[in-house]
Amino acid sequence: MCWHTRINSDIGKANAAFYVLVPALHREAKLVALTVRLVSGEQVIRNQCTRYKELEGRLHQLWDQYTEGDITASRLLRDFGNIYGPSTD
Template sequence: MLVKKIKHSHAMNVKDASILNVVMFMQPTWIRGSMWTPDNWSVYRQTVRTNNDVEGWHRRINGRAGRPDLGFYVLVPLLCREAETVDLTIRLVSEHALTWVHRKIFKEVHGRLFKIWEKYEDDDMTTTQLLRACNHIIGLGPSTTQDDIHNEDF
């Protein structure tokens, strides 16, 4: 939804040449491309937006080996044992028998994000307002509500 709104917006009415170069690259590669569509990379309306799951898995593999920086001949047997559980994990996930543990703070963050996504989809906020609200909730980037460089709405 967000990418579609931006895609059909006046994003091409950019005056800054460096930003125009980025837009000209993004449109055919990531927005309209056939290999990577927004469904592949967009975190819009997704509760998991980080690589924490991969980092946890990596930490678990290192823990089973008893050390980090695993050599090939140590890593391969661990991966083979891990591969034996994939079918069971897939079945448990599809049967909703495998639950996700969410810390309270992340439940609150997700709740706030979903509320502003709903406001955005109801056209109660502009794309710029949405991105600034997400920035505020997640705590990334500058904390200002006004930015002279990025002041236009998509």
Template sequence: MNQRSSRASRPRVYVLVLLLRREAETVDLTIRLVSEHALTRVHRKIFKEVHGRLFEIWEKYDDDDMTTHRAGPDHNP
């Protein structure tokens, strides 16, 4: 009984081959788009905001407008 259930849950070989073929067909296009900088990652809005704040703080730190003491956990802008 366990053998039958494990076999049923596995994809059939031909289904797997079709899925791999579809994926392989997109590889050339993906490589070309990445090399042309036409393909970008999709970022969620919240992560864009967080990364934006982090880069602002790093720029201030690099420009000596902020110290590590002022950027610590007790600092609330």
């Protein structure tokens, strides 16, 4: 879950008043400190949104195909372009 989605769900709406947003940001700051400690201790690699995790996996898969000679450079770039192309969301 991305940090802004987590904050929005924590406070119950996307457009919160300043006095509601500040405590939510403070709680998020505490989570960041905890995450840094966990990453430093190698207990967590990193926190990543599912959508971007899948996208990065696809990019690595394409790169591996390219380095193994299974696809050409032009195919690699075309596929990258399709991944990063206009969103349909």
